[in-house]
Amino acid sequence: MEKVTKIVLIGTGFVGSSYAFAVVNQGLANELVLIDINKKKAEGDAMDLNHALPFGSPMRIWAGDYSDCKDADLVVITAGANQQPGETRLDLVDKNAKIFKSIVSEVMKSGFVGLFLVATNPVDILSYATWKYSGLPAHRVIGSGTILDTARLRYLLSKAYKVNPQNVHAYIIGEHGDSELPVWSHATLGVRPISDYLKEGKGPTQDELDQIFINVRDAAYHIIDRKGATYYGIAMAMARLTRAILNDENSVLTVSTLLNGEYGLKDIYIGVPAIVNRSGIREVVELNLNEQELEKLHHSAEVLTQIMKKVF
Structure with missing residues (x-):
């Protein structure tokens, strides 16, 4: 059976x-x-x-x-x-x-x-x-971490570059909230870095990419303002996570998980790419962030740590 x-x-x-x-x-x-x-x-x-x-x-x-x-x-x-x-x-x-x-x-x-x-x-x-x-x-x-933020980023980049969102590989990491950040240093279309497109003057400028990120970060506020709550996007994101777990997929998804020294952070749950399977989080995928990105991730962690001190 x-x-x-x-x-x-x-x-x-x-x-x-x-x-x-x-x-x-x-x-x-x-x-x-x-x-x-x-x-x-x-x-x-x-x-x-x-x-x-x-x-x-x-x-x-x-x-x-x-x-x-x-x-x-x-x-x-x-x-x-x-x-x-x-x-x-x-x-x-x-x-x-x-x-x-x-x-x-x-x-x-x-x-x-x-x-x-x-x-x-x-x-x-x-x-x-x-x-x-x-x-x-x-x-x-x-x-659920930044799984939905990452999906929002991929959707907006797919519109900007006119490619299928499933071929856009880009992550939002950090707090699921106002201090999150995009990892532009690892953003690719297929396997081609977005930085290549910027150098060639194809697609959005850096200012336009920054605006795309702001739209991602503030998406919930815009939706709540219009219809009172966000639920379809996060429900599909959770269904995606459920499938990855129950099917033992070993999929890489940006979830909130405990860090134990990765990115120089400890004893904090924060959104990062991780391999997800039937046993839960198999391992955290540690990206080689540039200095500015690492600084922003640490700032995001600090925001969460300050709030956590009030609870624990």
Whole structure:
């Protein structure tokens, strides 16, 4: 008999329900459990998603409770207070750290031995919190990090250079937030460095590339201003991460993970490229950053460290 893959989703708000839909749409698991403080909302989502099953892959979907985490492969946390217009992701830290303490302890009480996937903001700090509260090895607690920022960058570069976004290789690293940075020194189209295009005067100028980055960094603010929340992009990013984990892909994705000396940083969760597989984070991919990029990454880490001091 084939092994059952089971995902427990905690939080069925905009992000959670969009992620659940992506899981069903892509047939990523055999079982999907929805947990929410508003039990009726979780039940409604489970009913709605079950009605989609005749159009997709077979799956068991139900509204459950923390005891369902016991044999889950993956517990995905999207629960927490949302970013309001004018709020930064870091403004959410106090509210959400308290919520996470109770969620993670409930999950661990079930006997859970799988992987945590965290999407709630500020994601770097809450991933660190999940690691601390759970007592699990750090490679089994993964934050969505800068996976969405990286996707936004690749999308905008693909428009600027008129190439498929899947052929754009460029990373955003650092905090998932205002202090993140683009790694222009390693940005390529196919295998050709963007710096070559700049030298030849083809495509965007450096000023235009800088503006593309600003649009990436501030994308959430623009979306929140227009529709109140961002959820489709992050839901697809989380589905991508889920696939990489459950299919043991060894894919390189920019996730929030614990650094142990890489980039000269320690005891911090921050967005960097890492190899992701069934056991979680196999290893951090340490890029050879230029001096300016390394300085910006250290500044980003310092921003997170100052906030973390208030929580831990």
